[in-house]
Amino acid sequence: MAEKLVLIDGNSIAYRAFFALPLLNNDKGVYTNAVYGFTTMLLRILEDEKPSHILVAFDAGKTTFRHKTYQEYKGGRQKTPSELSEQFPLLKEVLDAFQIKHYQLKEYEADDIIGTLAKRGEQDGWDVQVISGDKDLLQLVSDKVKVALTRKGISEVDTYTPTFMEQKMEVRPEQIIHMKALMGDNSDNIPGVPGVGEKTAVKLLKEYQTLENLYDNLDQVSGKKLKEKLETHKEEAFMSKELVTIECESPIEIGLDDIAYQGYEANQVSSIFKELGFQSLLTRIAGEVSIEAEEQEELEDIEVEVVDTVTNEMFTGMEAIELEILGDNYHLSSVEAIAVVNGEKKYFIPTDVAVQSDSFKKWAEDPGQKKYVFDAKKVTVALLKHDIHMQGIVFDLLLAAYLIDPSENHFDIPAISHRMGYKQVLFDEEVYGKGAKMKLPDQDKLIDHVVRKTMMIFALKEKVEKELTENEQLTLLQELELPLALILGEMEATGVKVDVERLKNMGEELKERLQTIEDEVYELAEEKFNLNSPKQLGPILFEKLGLPVIKKTKTGYSTSADILEQLQGSHEIIPKILMYRQLGKLQSTYIEGLLKVVHKDNQKIHTRFNQALTQTGRLSSIDPNLQNIPIRLEEGKKIRQAFTTTEEEWVIFAADYSQIELRVLAHIAKDEKLQEAFNNDMDIHTRTAMDVFHVDAEEITSNMRRQAKAVNFGIVYGISDYGLSQSLGITRKEAKKFIDRYLDSYPGVRQYMEDIVQEAKQNGYVSTIMNRRRYLPDITSRNFNVRSFAERTAMNTPIQGSAADIIKLAMINLHHKLKEEKLQARMLLQVHDELILEAPPEELEKLKEIVPLAMESAIELSVPLKVDYSYGETWYDAK
Incomplete structure (x- = not known):
C-alpha cells in the first residue's frame, strides 16, 4: 500500500478555528476554542486519511528570511490576540498526546516546512495531503500532492487537484506564484502590482503563462493604463513573486522517517481531553480507555465483618463512614451499601439493615459522635431520604482534597488516595465498569471495594488535615466549606416547588x-x-x-x-x-x-450544587442547571414564574449582592477612588465613566456608561484589548486606549495587578480573603503567552474567589440566624450572587431585617457590602 503523508499548517488552522468558534473556555478558565476546533479537524483527518506519516508545521516567529528581501513583509498584520496565542502550547500538548510530530524552524514559515516535506514525499511516489487555509500552498499541487483549503471557518474544505484548480481558478498550480506576484496579498502585505486584481492576473497569465514572459512581451499588453502600471511596478512584481514562492529545500532537521505515525494511545488522549473539558470528543477516541495506565499495586487482604444485626456497641469509636452510590446523581440513585471503620474494626452494613436500625440512626444523628466522610452533602441528602439527619461530620475528604488543589480533575476516593501515595484501593471503573456497562459486581467484590474506600477516608484524614494546616486552610474547611456542605444538602433535599x-x-x-x-x-x-x-x-x-x-x-x-x-x-x-x-x-x-x-411525587426540582468544581470556589448547579436560565429575553425571564412556594400563601424572597466583585476589587486593591465611590454610594459605572472620559456626571451618556461597565467587569474577569473590543464592538486599538485610561484613573488597581503577579511568581499561587488557593504553575513559564494567561488568572482569581467566599459565609450566617430566630423560612437556591428563600408572609418583615444584615455583615471590607432584596409569589415576581 502506498505511503500516505499528511502535512498540516498549524498556525493557519488554529487561526481559522479561533475566529470560527465562540470564545470557549474550560472549567479552569483556560481558552480552548482554537484547540477544540483544531482537534475536531484532526480527528476527522485521522479517520478519513489514515496517514502513515503526519506532521503539523508551525511558524517559528515573526522574522523570516523573507524580511531580508522586504522588511514590510506581513507588516500590516494585527497582533495575535492573547486569547489565541496562549492556546498554542495547549495545542502542542494535544499533538503530543496523539503522538503526532510538530515542528518549526527559525527564520522559516510553516509553508516552507510543508513544501520541503511535500516535495520529498512526491519524489518518493507517496500520496501527499496538505491541509491549510492559505492559498499560497496551492503552488504545491500536483498529481501526487493535494491541498485541502478550509473555507470560512474549518468545517468545510475544498480539495485542490490540478484539474480542480483549472476549473475553479483557471490557472495551473505552477502559476499561483505568478498570479500572486501580480495581484499581491494584503494579508501578508505583499505589494504586487497596484490596481491588478485576481481577474486581471488570471487573464494575463492565460495569455502569457508566466510573469517573466509577460514582461518580455509587455509592449503587446492591451490597455495603456494597465501597461503603465505593469511597467512602473515591475520591481515590486518580481519581489512579490520571490516572497510568495515556498522554499521547498528549507534546512529542516527532520526527514520523512521521523514523522511516521503509529497511532495514539487512547489513555493519553482521553486524559488531555478531560483536562481541557472536551467531553464531547471522548466518544470519538478509538479503543477502551483505562482510568489508570500505571501498574496497579497488589492489594493486601483485609478482614471485614458483614453485619446483619446492628447494635449500639458496634458503633463505639467508629469514625469513617462511606455510602456507596453508583453514578453521580445521588438524588436518583439508591445507596447500594454502607461501610464504617476505625483504626481497628471494619464493618460492611447492607443498606436496608442500616436504615431500619434505631442504633444506626441514633449514632448517625448524635452530634457528639465524630464522623469522617467523603462528600458530606451526598451523605446528608442520601440519609435524609430515610429520615436520618446526619450530625457530627467533622471531616470531608472531597472538600479537603479540593481545597488543597482545585485544579485536579478527579475527586473520588481512589484518585485522591493514589495522588496521596496510597494505592490500596481499585478505581471505581475497574469494579463497576462505566457508562451503560456500569453494574454491581458480586457481593464479595462489592464488600471489599466499599470497605477499602472507607479505610482510605480514615487513613487520609490526618495527612490531609496536616497539609491544610500548613497551608493555613483548615479554618476554610472547618468553618466555611464543611458547614456549607450540610446547608446545601438540606437545600437540595428541600428542593424548589414548580408549578x-x-x-x-x-x-x-x-x-x-x-x-x-x-x-x-x-x-x-x-x-x-x-x-x-x-x-x-x-x-x-x-x-x-x-x-x-x-x-x-x-x-x-x-x-x-x-x-x-x-x-x-x-x-x-x-x-x-x-x-x-x-x-x-x-x-x-x-x-x-x-x-x-x-x-413526580412532590412537584419539586432538586438541583445538585457542585461545591468542588470551579477553581475560583464558585458554586455551580446541575440536573438542572438553574444558574443558566436565560433572563435577557423576557420570555426566558418568565420561566421563573413557574418557580413558586412549597406552601400556599408563602412568598419567594430574593436577595442579591450589588456589584460584589467590584467592591472586593476596591478592598484588595486599596484604590482610594474606587473606595470613595462605594463609600459615598455612587453609581460605580457612572463614576468610572467620569474618570475615564474626564467629564462631569451630567455629561455621561448611556453609551459612555455602557463602555465603563464593560471595562469595570472586564477588569474583574481578566481584561484584554481583544476581549473588550469584541464586547463593545470597537477596534483593539480603541479598547487598549480605554484600558490604559482606566488604569491611569485607578492607580491602586494598576498597582494591585503588578503586585499580585509578583506574589504569584514568588509563591506559585494566589489566595482569596479566606485563604482559598489557586496554584499557577505557568506563572514563571518562559513561553510569553502561557505566562500571560497565568498572570491574568493571578489578577482575577482573588477577586472572584473572595466574592465566592463571601456569599458562602453569608449563607452560613443566614442559616444560623433563621434557626436562632426559629423561623420557618428556608433557603432554596444560590444563583450567582443571589440567595432565594421561601417564607410565610408573617415572617416577611423579619426577613427584610435579617437577610440583608446576614449578607452585609458576612465579612468586613474597607467598603460596605450592599444587598438588594425583593419578594413575590414566584421567583419572577421577586425581582
Whole structure:
C-alpha cells in the first residue's frame, strides 16, 4: 500500500478555528476554542486519511528570511490576540498526546516546512495531503500532492487537484506564484502590482503563462493604463513573486522517517481531553480507555465483618463512614451499601439493615459522635431520604482534597488516595465498569471495594488535615466549606416547588408564538417550507428574496445565527427567524427540560450544587442547571414564574449582592477612588465613566456608561484589548486606549495587578480573603503567552474567589440566624450572587431585617457590602 503523508499548517488552522468558534473556555478558565476546533479537524483527518506519516508545521516567529528581501513583509498584520496565542502550547500538548510530530524552524514559515516535506514525499511516489487555509500552498499541487483549503471557518474544505484548480481558478498550480506576484496579498502585505486584481492576473497569465514572459512581451499588453502600471511596478512584481514562492529545500532537521505515525494511545488522549473539558470528543477516541495506565499495586487482604444485626456497641469509636452510590446523581440513585471503620474494626452494613436500625440512626444523628466522610452533602441528602439527619461530620475528604488543589480533575476516593501515595484501593471503573456497562459486581467484590474506600477516608484524614494546616486552610474547611456542605444538602433535599401547569401553559403559549412567527415568515416568503431546515431556508433567503450570500457550505447556504445577525436590517424576515430560534430553544431546553426533572411525587426540582468544581470556589448547579436560565429575553425571564412556594400563601424572597466583585476589587486593591465611590454610594459605572472620559456626571451618556461597565467587569474577569473590543464592538486599538485610561484613573488597581503577579511568581499561587488557593504553575513559564494567561488568572482569581467566599459565609450566617430566630423560612437556591428563600408572609418583615444584615455583615471590607432584596409569589415576581 502506498505511503500516505499528511502535512498540516498549524498556525493557519488554529487561526481559522479561533475566529470560527465562540470564545470557549474550560472549567479552569483556560481558552480552548482554537484547540477544540483544531482537534475536531484532526480527528476527522485521522479517520478519513489514515496517514502513515503526519506532521503539523508551525511558524517559528515573526522574522523570516523573507524580511531580508522586504522588511514590510506581513507588516500590516494585527497582533495575535492573547486569547489565541496562549492556546498554542495547549495545542502542542494535544499533538503530543496523539503522538503526532510538530515542528518549526527559525527564520522559516510553516509553508516552507510543508513544501520541503511535500516535495520529498512526491519524489518518493507517496500520496501527499496538505491541509491549510492559505492559498499560497496551492503552488504545491500536483498529481501526487493535494491541498485541502478550509473555507470560512474549518468545517468545510475544498480539495485542490490540478484539474480542480483549472476549473475553479483557471490557472495551473505552477502559476499561483505568478498570479500572486501580480495581484499581491494584503494579508501578508505583499505589494504586487497596484490596481491588478485576481481577474486581471488570471487573464494575463492565460495569455502569457508566466510573469517573466509577460514582461518580455509587455509592449503587446492591451490597455495603456494597465501597461503603465505593469511597467512602473515591475520591481515590486518580481519581489512579490520571490516572497510568495515556498522554499521547498528549507534546512529542516527532520526527514520523512521521523514523522511516521503509529497511532495514539487512547489513555493519553482521553486524559488531555478531560483536562481541557472536551467531553464531547471522548466518544470519538478509538479503543477502551483505562482510568489508570500505571501498574496497579497488589492489594493486601483485609478482614471485614458483614453485619446483619446492628447494635449500639458496634458503633463505639467508629469514625469513617462511606455510602456507596453508583453514578453521580445521588438524588436518583439508591445507596447500594454502607461501610464504617476505625483504626481497628471494619464493618460492611447492607443498606436496608442500616436504615431500619434505631442504633444506626441514633449514632448517625448524635452530634457528639465524630464522623469522617467523603462528600458530606451526598451523605446528608442520601440519609435524609430515610429520615436520618446526619450530625457530627467533622471531616470531608472531597472538600479537603479540593481545597488543597482545585485544579485536579478527579475527586473520588481512589484518585485522591493514589495522588496521596496510597494505592490500596481499585478505581471505581475497574469494579463497576462505566457508562451503560456500569453494574454491581458480586457481593464479595462489592464488600471489599466499599470497605477499602472507607479505610482510605480514615487513613487520609490526618495527612490531609496536616497539609491544610500548613497551608493555613483548615479554618476554610472547618468553618466555611464543611458547614456549607450540610446547608446545601438540606437545600437540595428541600428542593424548589414548580408549578407544572404554569410551565406547561408557558410551553403552549410558546408553541402559539412559534406558530404565529412561522405563519408570518411564510407570508413574507410567500410559500410554506420547513423553517427548521437550513436546506430549505437557504434558497428562500438567498435566491427568492435575493439577500446577499455571506457563506456557502457543501450542502448549500449557511443560515447560522452569526450569518443571520449580519443580515439584520436587510429584510424584515430575518428578526422573525432569529426570534423563532430563540423561542424554540426556550421551549425545548428549558420548558421541556425542566418538566423532565420535576419529581413526580412532590412537584419539586432538586438541583445538585457542585461545591468542588470551579477553581475560583464558585458554586455551580446541575440536573438542572438553574444558574443558566436565560433572563435577557423576557420570555426566558418568565420561566421563573413557574418557580413558586412549597406552601400556599408563602412568598419567594430574593436577595442579591450589588456589584460584589467590584467592591472586593476596591478592598484588595486599596484604590482610594474606587473606595470613595462605594463609600459615598455612587453609581460605580457612572463614576468610572467620569474618570475615564474626564467629564462631569451630567455629561455621561448611556453609551459612555455602557463602555465603563464593560471595562469595570472586564477588569474583574481578566481584561484584554481583544476581549473588550469584541464586547463593545470597537477596534483593539480603541479598547487598549480605554484600558490604559482606566488604569491611569485607578492607580491602586494598576498597582494591585503588578503586585499580585509578583506574589504569584514568588509563591506559585494566589489566595482569596479566606485563604482559598489557586496554584499557577505557568506563572514563571518562559513561553510569553502561557505566562500571560497565568498572570491574568493571578489578577482575577482573588477577586472572584473572595466574592465566592463571601456569599458562602453569608449563607452560613443566614442559616444560623433563621434557626436562632426559629423561623420557618428556608433557603432554596444560590444563583450567582443571589440567595432565594421561601417564607410565610408573617415572617416577611423579619426577613427584610435579617437577610440583608446576614449578607452585609458576612465579612468586613474597607467598603460596605450592599444587598438588594425583593419578594413575590414566584421567583419572577421577586425581582
